[in-house]
Structures are given as structure tokens and as C-alpha cells.
Amino acid sequence: MSLKSDCKKTLQAVYSSEGIPQITDKTFNTMWETFAKTQPSVTSLAGATYSGDGLSGVAPPQIWETLEFNLTKFGIDKKLATKIVAKLKKKYGDNPKPTEIGAFMSN
Numbered sequence: 001m002s003l004k005s006d007c008k009k010t011l012q013a014v015y016s017s018e019g020i021p022q023i024t025d026k027t028f029n030t031m032w033e034t035f036a037k038t039q040p041s042v043t044s045l046a047g048a049t050y051s052g053d054g055l056s057g058v059a060p061p062q063i064w065e066t067l068e069f070n071l072t073k074f075g076i077d078k079k080l081a082t083k084i085v086a087k088l089k090k091k092y093g094d095n096p097k098p099t100e101i102g103a104f105m106s107n
Contacts, residue, residue: 003092003104004032007067010087014080027074035070039063039105063101064089 008028015022023031064085071081092104 003088004036006091007032007084007088010084011071011076014083014087018080020080031070031074034073035067036105038066038070039101063096064094 011028012022067088068078068081068085071084072078076084093100096104
């Protein structure tokens with residue numbers, strides 16, 4: 001699974017259904033890079049150990065809130081950003097663990 005490609009496809013589908021012109025690849029890639037910097041990577045989780053429901057030394061992820069914030073920061077209407085995130089949550093789950101997020105981000 002690749003969250004990046006799924007996000008792009010979902011954004012394109014939502015824009016298309018709303019009759020909005022697509023964003024350029026350059027804009028999407030810039031937006032994605034900004035978002036990706038806020039998420040754990042597989043390498044950053046390599047030394048982490050499980051502690052209860054999470055990982056020690058790793059803050060709980062706010063992946064969906066951060067993604068929605070970044071979408072709106074780059075000019076995507078809040079209503080559309082919410083719709084995009086809702087579709088991605090259905091596929092990836094409401095509250096993925098840091099290791100899952102790291103895997104999503106590495107593909």
C-alpha cells in the first residue's frame with residue numbers, strides 16, 4: 001500500500017467529482033513532502049520498542065489531522081480535504097500505529 005499514490009488518486013477523484021481542475025504533480029509533490037516530514041519513517045522506528053499499545057519514545061501519530069491540515073495549507077477547501085481524508089481513513093484505518101504509518105510512507 002502506498003499512502004502517497006492513494007492520496008493523489010483520491011484527491012483527483014474528489015476534484016473530478018466536484019468539477020475542479022486537477023492540481024499539478026509539482027504542487028502535489030511539494031504538499032506531500034511537507035506532510036511526509038511530519039510522519040514516522042520505517043528507519044526512524046527501527047530502534048523503537050513496543051510499550052503497551054504504542055512505541056516507546058514515539059509520540060502518538062496524528063496522521064489524519066496533519067494530512068487534512070496540509071491539504072488546506074496548500075489551498076484545498078476544508079470540505080474537500082475532509083472528504084479526501086475520510087476516504088483514506090476507510091482504507092488505512094482510523095488510528096494506524098506508528099509502524100503501520102512508517103510502512104505506508106515508505107512505499
